[in-house]
Amino acid sequence: xxKKAVELAKKAEKVHQxxxxxxxxxxxxxDITALVNTVSLPVFAQHIDFAQAGSYTGHVxxxxxxxxxxxxxxxNHSERRLKLADIDAAITRARELDLTTVVCSNNxxxxxxxxxxxxxxxxxxxxxxxxxxxxVSKAKxxxxxxxxxxxxxxxxxxxxxxxxxxxxxxxxxxxxxxGTAGVLVASGIVKAKxxxxxxxxxxxxxxx
Amino acid sequence: xxKKAVELAKKAEKVHQxxxxxxxxxxxxxDITALVNTVSLPVFAQHIDFAQAGSYTGHVxxxxxxxxxxxxxxxNHSERRLKLADIDAAITRARELDLTTVVCSNNxxxxxxxxxxxxxxxxxxxxxxxxxxxxVSKAKxxxxxxxxxxxxxxxxxxxxxxxxxxxxxxxxxxxxxxGTAGVLVASGIVKAKxxxxxxxxxxxxxxx
Amino acid sequence: xxKKAVELAKKAEKVHQxxxxxxxxxxxxxDITALVNTVSLPVFAQHIDFAQAGSYTGHVxxxxxxxxxxxxxxxNHSERRLKLADIDAAITRARELDLTTVVCSNNxxxxxxxxxxxxxxxxxxxxxxxxxxxxVSKAKxxxxxxxxxxxxxxxxxxxxxxxxxxxxxxxxxxxxxxGTAGVLVASGIVKAKxxxxxxxxxxxxxxx
Amino acid sequence: xxKKAVELAKKAEKVHQxxxxxxxxxxxxxDITALVNTVSLPVFAQHIDFAQAGSYTGHVxxxxxxxxxxxxxxxNHSERRLKLADIDAAITRARELDLTTVVCSNNxxxxxxxxxxxxxxxxxxxxxxxxxxxxVSKAKxxxxxxxxxxxxxxxxxxxxxxxxxxxxxxxxxxxxxxGTAGVLVASGIVKAKxxxxxxxxxxxxxxx
Numbered sequence: 001x002x003k004k005a006v007e008l009a010k011k012a013e014k015v016h017q018x019x020x021x022x023x024x025x026x027x028x029x030x031d032i033t034a035l036v037n038t039v040s041l042p043v044f045a046q047h048i049d050f051a052q053a054g055s056y057t058g059h060v061x062x063x064x065x066x067x068x069x070x071x072x073x074x075x076n077h078s079e080r081r082l083k084l085a086d087i088d089a090a091i092t093r094a095r096e097l098d099l100t101t102v103v104c105s106n107n108x109x110x111x112x113x114x115x116x117x118x119x120x121x122x123x124x125x126x127x128x129x130x131x132x133x134x135x136v137s138k139a140k141x142x143x144x145x146x147x148x149x150x151x152x153x154x155x156x157x158x159x160x161x162x163x164x165x166x167x168x169x170x171x172x173x174x175x176x177x178x179g180t181a182g183v184l185v186a187s188g189i190v191k192a193k194x195x196x197x198x199x200x201x202x203x204x205x206x207x208x
Numbered sequence: 209x210x211k212k213a214v215e216l217a218k219k220a221e222k223v224h225q226x227x228x229x230x231x232x233x234x235x236x237x238x239d240i241t242a243l244v245n246t247v248s249l250p251v252f253a254q255h256i257d258f259a260q261a262g263s264y265t266g267h268v269x270x271x272x273x274x275x276x277x278x279x280x281x282x283x284n285h286s287e288r289r290l291k292l293a294d295i296d297a298a299i300t301r302a303r304e305l306d307l308t309t310v311v312c313s314n315n316x317x318x319x320x321x322x323x324x325x326x327x328x329x330x331x332x333x334x335x336x337x338x339x340x341x342x343x344v345s346k347a348k349x350x351x352x353x354x355x356x357x358x359x360x361x362x363x364x365x366x367x368x369x370x371x372x373x374x375x376x377x378x379x380x381x382x383x384x385x386x387g388t389a390g391v392l393v394a395s396g397i398v399k400a401k402x403x404x405x406x407x408x409x410x411x412x413x414x415x416x
Numbered sequence: 417x418x419k420k421a422v423e424l425a426k427k428a429e430k431v432h433q434x435x436x437x438x439x440x441x442x443x444x445x446x447d448i449t450a451l452v453n454t455v456s457l458p459v460f461a462q463h464i465d466f467a468q469a470g471s472y473t474g475h476v477x478x479x480x481x482x483x484x485x486x487x488x489x490x491x492n493h494s495e496r497r498l499k500l501a502d503i504d505a506a507i508t509r510a511r512e513l514d515l516t517t518v519v520c521s522n523n524x525x526x527x528x529x530x531x532x533x534x535x536x537x538x539x540x541x542x543x544x545x546x547x548x549x550x551x552v553s554k555a556k557x558x559x560x561x562x563x564x565x566x567x568x569x570x571x572x573x574x575x576x577x578x579x580x581x582x583x584x585x586x587x588x589x590x591x592x593x594x595g596t597a598g599v600l601v602a603s604g605i606v607k608a609k610x611x612x613x614x615x616x617x618x619x620x621x622x623x624x
Numbered sequence: 625x626x627k628k629a630v631e632l633a634k635k636a637e638k639v640h641q642x643x644x645x646x647x648x649x650x651x652x653x654x655d656i657t658a659l660v661n662t663v664s665l666p667v668f669a670q671h672i673d674f675a676q677a678g679s680y681t682g683h684v685x686x687x688x689x690x691x692x693x694x695x696x697x698x699x700n701h702s703e704r705r706l707k708l709a710d711i712d713a714a715i716t717r718a719r720e721l722d723l724t725t726v727v728c729s730n731n732x733x734x735x736x737x738x739x740x741x742x743x744x745x746x747x748x749x750x751x752x753x754x755x756x757x758x759x760v761s762k763a764k765x766x767x768x769x770x771x772x773x774x775x776x777x778x779x780x781x782x783x784x785x786x787x788x789x790x791x792x793x794x795x796x797x798x799x800x801x802x803g804t805a806g807v808l809v810a811s812g813i814v815k816a817k818x819x820x821x822x823x824x825x826x827x828x829x830x831x832x
Contacts (some may be wrong), residue, residue: 056703057704254474
């Protein structure tokens with residue numbers, strides 16, 4: 001949050017500049033503008049509400065995160081699960097506002113359901129591994145490969161990410177080998193002693 | 209509820225016996241056992257919670273509706289929308305308990321997402337028509353046919369129902385012509401002056 | 417659930433008949449009628465929804481639990497927390513239907529807030545002790561006595577219960593000494609090897 | 625939102641400077657910092673989540689709105705109702721962070737419950753009048769005066785506001801006469817053709 005978010009964003013930007021690997025940032029809502037004003041990386045909201053027009057106090061308006069400079073949003077993060085109909089409405093609203101959608105899911109079956117809703121990206125994260133340091137790409141490779149398989153039957157175009165327990169470059173390399181395009185990661189970087197080095201290691205695992 | 213639910217169930221049973229059309233009942237939780245004890249029709253719960261073992265006070269346990277005699281359950285009814293991950297968990301749990309699942313959806317896209325979760329049946333009901341007497345099968349035929357099309361790309365086997373605004377036999381006939389296997393209906397029957405005649409008309413529209 | 421719920425209810429009835437101590441039962445919704453038909457003890461729902469008239473599929477209607485024979489209901493159980501406005505609406509609706517309300521709370525301050533809503537009873541249960549076997553009345557006596565004190569400033573008449581971790585007669589005796597009128601207990605009885613003996617011990621602790 | 629929020633804030637600041645009446649602002653989360661950087665008025669969040677440490681993606685962290693420059697927050701707005709236990713937790717967390725709390729309620733009884741939780745301010749807003757232009761202070765004066773009476777039995781110090789349907793200076797004057805300290809208003813100002821004039825009229829009604 002705050003200054004720390006800006007510092008971390010600068011390190012991510014450096015990794016991007018050094019490696020060419022695409023990196024997006026998803027800070028607290030209040031920090032979106034600060035990051036947009038500081039770094040050239042794409043900034044995402046962590047969630048949007050599909051609020052009814054005119055009665056949205058306390059909700060996160062898609063228009064507001066757009067106005068703040070976000071280019072996209074996470075939807076249905078494991079810590080902010082949504083109703084199915086609301087995921088659909090959020091994706092539709094985001095598309096109208098030209099916001100890129102990254103919808104999170106918890107298993108292969110749910111990933112296929114998400115894929116049917118036509119988001120831009122989806123991120124499979126088995127909740128039991130989130131924050132554990134046990135990488136999904138190594139501990140449950142069949143979940144990742146199974147997700148890719150089920151999703152591709154429904155949707156050929158969605159970009160597939162995975163997450164949960166990713167802390168090392170080799171976890172990222174495994175994720176790529178299993179057919180995903182990248183990783184969604186929070187604690188593995190935010191809680192690292194040296195976030196730059198971790199991000200650089202992740203990026204190198206993708207370019208190698 | 210209560211005695212009225214039993215009376216209505218008997219009329220439904222009569223229509224089933226006269227026409228051979230399959231009819232299921234979805235009463236209040238408290239009335240499941242009474243209906244099971246009175247009529248030979250399959251009884252469904254209106255919802256189940258996917259409760260964590262041991263901490264489920266106030267929730268509707270799948271095991272409890274099973275023990276009460278229900279053979280299946282509605283999931284994600286328009287008046288009881290669930291989180292995506294919870295729909296998936298409820299379907300999985302119901303399957304383990306051999307409960308038939310009927311998952312509701314609000315548009316074609318969401319229906320495809322539901323279909324990816326492999327329920328036994330799905331019921332598309334545009335919320336703006338529910339309870340209006342404006343039949344989905346006539347007012348929005350493209351929603352029904354579009355649902356059938358999108359769903360079949362994802363799932364060849366799920367039984368597709370439709371609902372919302374169904375009050376006449378011709379609405380049911382239209383639903384069948386559009387490719388569904390039947391209707392999910394509440395107010396069209398419950399609020400009718402003569403529910404038997406309405407149900408008979410519905411059944412005749414299917415067998416004709 | 418089911419037959420086990422009926423068996424347990426009969427044991428509770430026996431304890432009531434032997435000791436004169438008031439015992440209420442709060443089973444799964446589907447089991448309300450079976451208990452009402454079997455034992456003479458008051459039966460409570462575990463929760464009611466304050467549903468909007470006519471759009472309540474999947475919800476627990478106050479009228480339905482009343483029709484099933486319940487004389488009251490738990491509201492806001494720790495495993496089924498409600499919005500403040502919904503607690504108020506549920507209490508109001510229950511009062512209209514002459515259903516006794518037992519509203520749960522998690523600390524002294526929240527108990528005072530509940531008391532301001534004028535339920536018939538309230539039950540303070542620190543969530544961190546629920547199901548642990550560490551009795552609130554002994555591990556956190558100040559929470560119980562503090563609750564009684566704060567509640568009485570706001571409401572002189574509400575019956576105060578406590579719960580969480582109650583497994584022995586001495587825990588019940590401590591609860592009574594701290595100024596409550598009884599206990600709300602689930603796992604302490606349901607998971608006991610010999611529920612009759614535990615309930616009898618609890619009852620004896622009250623009458624002694 | 626965005627630039628319009630900043631413009632409106634400047635007009636509010638002008639009214640404050642001309643009249644000395646206290647005015648607080650509660651914009652979208654993304655706009656908190658922009659308003660803090662532009663005007664000298666106190667800025668509030670529209671809501672905070674009481675998030676568990678470390679698992680708060682998509683939630684509004686109290687620390688984040690504080691870091692963004694907010695001095696307080698609305699809690700339990702009619703469009704963002706919270707569970708009772710979460711209102712209590714949010715008030716407690718806000719107090720630890722020295723954030724001023726303004727908790728909304730929907731009737732006199734619920735206001736008394738809120739008052740028992742010791743917020744800094746509470747705002748009674750009958751939901752059926754919100755956004756209607758029918759002022760609570762004139763259409764339902766007994767709700768406002770009844771709230772003041774019930775709240776004062778429980779809490780002598782909480783600042784009481786009212787809202788819903790406030791569009792004219794006379795509505796504000798009526799609110800003050802009924803014992804409140806001010807008004808909580810959104811559409812009456814945001815949707816006004818000339819927000820400055822409306823705010824000035826409101827302020828004059830308080831100082832007169």
